[in-house]
Amino acid sequence: MDRSDAAGLAIAVVVHVAVFALLSASFLFNQKPMKSLETPIEVSLVDEVGLVATAPQSRVPPAESRAPDAGPPEDAAPPQPQEAAPAPVPPAPQPDPVPPPKPAEKAKPQPKKPTPESPQKAAKSPPKREATPATPAKPTRKASTGTDPASDKPRPRGSRLGDDFLKGLTDKPSTSRSTTPRAAVIDAKALASIQDAISRQIQPCADRQVNPGPGANEIITVLNLRLNPDGTLAATPTMVRQIGTDGEAGRYSRRVIDLGIAAFKGCSPLRLPPEYYQTPNGGWNNINYKWQLR
Structure with a gap:
């Protein structure tokens, strides 16, 4: 091999x-990355939670509504009379026996006479019609008195509406247009939310009040609102x-009391949740509020 080869x-x-x-380099760089199998979940943060009025669920089942008895129970039906056994049918009379024919005399043989046929049996008497037993008359049924202990029939009942089902109704038209049901109870969380709502709504009027002097903003006044x-x-x-x-x-x-009263008069009416206006354990129809100058 020379140098050129x-x-x-x-x-x-x-x-x-x-x-x-x-x-090799193109194969390595063209590989596609594997897709992540995890799916991202969107999370939203809520700063405030609205008021929700819920009535407590009763654990005791409601009593059964029973209507008063409308009348005494019906008496038991009287026992049906037993049918009398039919009288035995008398046997049909037997026909009288027919005497046998006399034999012919042997002394003088004579051509035999045809033996007379025995007379026909007496005609049978027509069968007697069986006596139909008389149908016993049904006993007259007495009116129910409700004292029969053997009665198994259900006691009749009247309507489930009592005599006082119209109690509370009036012919005067109602002027209320509210369709929101009242809440069953008002808890501490709902009360705190109502206090915050009052503070936000009267704050513009409170900001217009002039501080009468040093230390006045440290006075806390509890005002009763109706x-x-x-x-x-x-x-x-x-x-x-x-x-x-x-x-x-x-x-x-x-002076602090007068400023608080002026703030509520200037910023009313207040917009508060109607379901908490009046409940069995209180409501914002009669509420105490802590007033303090800022």
């Missing part, structure tokens, strides 16, 4: 190695008690 062989080897390297269903004031708010009137701040106690 060796150089050609070396070039061929280098070209083959380069082609192999390019094919509201109508539409959120308006049914009466002027009254002071229940005050906290923080010790020292020099005590001289502003009356």
Whole structure:
């Protein structure tokens, strides 16, 4: 092998190695990544939760509605009379026996006379008709008195509507247009939400009040609010008690009360959930509110 052949062989080897390297690199870079099998879940954060009034579910089943007895039970049906056994039918009379014919005399043989046939049996008497037993008359049924212990018939009942089913109804038309049912109870969470709603709605009017002096904003006044269903004031708010009137701040106690009353008068009517207006354990129709200057 001369030098030219060796150089050609070396070039061929280098070209083959380069082609192999390019094919391998393209195979590695063209592989598609595997898709993730996990599916993302969207999560939304809620800052506030609305009020929901729910009536408590009673664990005691309601009593069965039973209507009063409308009348006494019917008496048991009288026992059916037993049919009398039919009288035995008398046997048919037997016909009288016929005497046998006399034999002919032997002394004088004579041609035999035809033996007279025995007379026909007496005609049978027509069968007598069986006497039909008289049908016993059905006893007259007495009116039910409800005293028969053998009666197994159900006691008749009247309507399930009592005599007082119209109690509470009136012929006067109702003026109420509310279709929202009242909540069964008002819990601490609902009460706190109502207090927050009142604070937000009277805050614009509270911001317009002027602080009468140092220490007045430390006085906490509990005001009693009596509201109508539409959120308006049914009466002027009254002071229940005050906290923080010790020292020099005590001289502003009356002024703080007047400012609180003015704030409620200026920002009424209040928009509050109607289902909590009046419940068996309270409602915002008569509620105490803690008033404090900011």
